Amino acid sequence: MNKSIIRLENIKRDFIVGEETVHALRGVSFSIDEGEFVSIMGSSGSGKTTMLNLLGCLDTPTEGDYFLDNVAVSTMNKNQRSTIRNKKIGFVFQSYNLLPKTTAEENVELPLMYNPSYTGKERREKAIKALNDVGLSDRLNHKSNQMSGGQMQRVAIARALVNDPVLILADEATGNLDTRTAYEIMVLFQELHKKGRTIVFVTHNPELAAFTSRNIVLRDGKVIKDAPNERIESAKKMLDALPKQED
Amino acid sequence: MNIGNLIKVSLRALNNNKMRAFLTMLGIIIGVASVITMLAIGQGSKKSIQSQISEMGSNMIMIQPGTGNMGGVRLSGESQQTLKLEDYYALRDKTNYISACSPTVNSSGQYIFGSNNYPCSISGVNSDYLDIRKLSIDEGTVFSKQQIEVAAKVCIVGQTVIKNLFTNGEDPLGKVIRFNKIPFTIIGTLNEKGFNSMGMDQDNIVLAPYTTIQKRILAITYIQGIYASATTEADTNKAIDEAETLLRANHKLKASDADDFNIRSQEEISKMLTSTTDILTILLACIASISLLVGGIGIMNIMYVSVTERTREIGLRMSIGAKGRDILSQFLIEAILISFTGGIIGVLFGLGASLLIQFAFSWPVSIQLYAVLLSFVVCTITGVFFGWYPAKKASQLDPIDALRYE
Structure with missing residues (x-):
């Protein structure tokens, strides 16, 4: 049996807005094993964002248990969750969230800065390796405002890889990119998946679900579909099929 | 994150907003610089007053007859005749902490030389008086013991008196001037001393043997006051105690009787004058601190x-x-x-401004190390104090909201 990375048991999350209680998640249970590439889909209001915040240890459930890499997160305090985010999770955001006027390498080093066990030299080495893995070895000293959207997202992915996380959480990672660049990023995610990384990809775009190995669909705070993807499409093929850009 | 990385991150953030960081710093620079400059000016004037007082003789002790009463009528000190020559002899011979001692008797009148006349007082003293008052002879000599004993009609004159009587530039030494019709031979002249901090001309002075004034001018046997020097400035209070005990014994005062004399030292006058400049200094420092406070609010x-x-x-x-x-x-x-950076620059500016004021306006300026350290510490504390609240606010942000903040 594969090692389970994420285990959700009857997760509920309520928000109190004024006098009303909004049930964002109404009892969700599933687990994700090591090496899976899961897409979580749903229209707006389905509980996607709440799910992402919970999986990312940014939030805690009102009810239910969440185990990340067999560690119970539900009962952790703020600082403990900071530490677990630092060590076990890599985030990739829609809007990249790179530090302005800062080089690619320094951006990638950032998560390691909050982990006192790394020395300055180790940080640099790991950052350069991560940038190599996303194909940006020639852009180490480019500042974030000197790069294209696709390059910035690659830097963000390198930043998510640098701490060797057990889980990479991507939030609409291709949302701000044009079709071609979006496919390029999907190619990168599929390559990472092949290397054995566990990836959770949150999106509202059903097309992207075709590239992942398992699809979870949320509606009104409940899982309405959870099935493995039998026919995983290759993002590389799609990219090659696109009409060549004429410069 | 370790402190080195934190400083690196903070420096980069400031570097990204150079102009803004500089303008914020300017508030602190002006605050610190003005605190240092104002304290330097305040302390400078205090020091200059203190040095003027010590020129008058910092260990000087003045003894004057005290107030008394006669049949229920209170009398002023000047009319009292409680100080006698015996008191002077006792202070001169039987004390440990008094190094020099001179009786004084004064009279005022008109001096005449040739066709010039000039009003000035005459002080009857002994030769110790010059040491006590930090006076020095320019030309000629001080009167001798023998001249005091025989009540010789000799005198020593100050520069202001010379200027007014000897208008044709004659050499005053050996000349005879008349004081209220009594001829005095000038045996010495005093070096110029200028005005003191209370605006008194210290050169408007004529000294003669006290015996001469007592016998030939005033016809009295008592003395009007005693000037003495304590052995050192630090011993002034011991000398005062000693003089008090001695005078009370001499005057046969009972324990229940009040002193019939007053003893004052320069310390009291010095305290009075420096307290004025202290208030000035505090006032200046307060105004300067307000600008430091405003700078702190700028940081916040x-x-x-x-x-x-x-x-x-x-x-x-x-x-x-x-x-x-x-x-x-x-x-x-x-x-x-x-x-911190603003503080360093402010200290440099403050020192520069203090020196500039000293150089350009020749104001007395005294840069205080404690003022430099104090304003430096205060401005760093200001940074912590005013930086704390926004920083605390930042640290309490919810990452979920912060990530989606537009």
Whole structure:
């Protein structure tokens, strides 16, 4: 049996807005094993964002248990969750969230800065390796405002890889990119998946679900579909099929 | 995150907003510089007054007859005849802490030389008086013991008197001037001393043997006062105690009787004058501190702007593992760096301004090390104090909200 990375048991999350209680998640249970590439889909209001915040240890459930890499997160305090985010999770955001006027390498080093066990030299080495893995070895000293959207997202992915996380959480990672660049990023995610990384990809775009190995669909705070993807499409093929850009 | 990395991150943030950081710093620079300059001016005038007082003789002790009463009528000290020559002899011979001692008797009148006349008092003293009052002979000599004993009609004159009587530039030495019709031979002249801090001309002075004044002018046997010098400035209080005990014994006062004399030292006058400049210094320092406070509020303001502007950055840092205290230290160090750098520049400016004032306006200026250290410490504390609140606010942000902040 594969090692389970994420285990959700009857997760509920309520928000109190004024006098009303909004049930964002109404009892969700599933687990994700090591090496899976899961897409979580749903229209707006389905509980996607709440799910992402919970999986990312940014939030805690009102009810239910969440185990990340067999560690119970539900009962952790703020600082403990900071530490677990630092060590076990890599985030990739829609809007990249790179530090302005800062080089690619320094951006990638950032998560390691909050982990006192790394020395300055180790940080640099790991950052350069991560940038190599996303194909940006020639852009180490480019500042974030000197790069294209696709390059910035690659830097963000390198930043998510640098701490060797057990889980990479991507939030609409291709949302701000044009079709071609979006496919390029999907190619990168599929390559990472092949290397054995566990990836959770949150999106509202059903097309992207075709590239992942398992699809979870949320509606009104409940899982309405959870099935493995039998026919995983290759993002590389799609990219090659696109009409060549004429410069 | 360790402190070195935090400082690096803060420096980069300041570097990204150079103009803003500089303008914020300017508030602190002006505050610190003005505190240092104002204290330097205040302390400078205090020192200059103190040095003028010590020129008058810092260990000087003045003894005057005290007030008394006669049949229920209170009398002024000047009309009292309680101080006698015996008191002077006792102070001169039987004390340990008094190094020099001179009786004084004064009279005032008109001096005449040739066709010039000039009003001035005459002080009857002995040769110790010059040491006590820090006077020195320019030309000629001080009167001798023998001249005091025979009540010789000799005198020593100050420069102002010379200027007014010897208008044709004659050499005053050996000349005879008349004081209220009594001829005095000038045996010495005094070096110029100028005005003292109370505006008195210290050169408007004529000295003669006290015996001469007592016998030939006033026809009295008592003395009007005694000037003495304590052995050192530090021993002034011991000397005062000693003189008091001696005079009370001489005057046969019972324990229940009040002193019939007053003893004053320069210390009291010095205290009175320096307290005025102390108030001035405090006032100046208060005004300067207000500008430091305003500078601190400037820091707080800009840190607020900075936290708001960088909300997403804070969100990102938290999402990749920064704890509240990492964010708190980051912004706090930024505020401290602004105030610290501003403090250093402010100290340099303050020292420069103090020296410039001394050089350009020739005001007495005294730069105080404690003022430099104090304003430096205060401005760093200002940074922590005013940086704390915005930094705390930043550290308490919710990463979920911060990440989606527009």
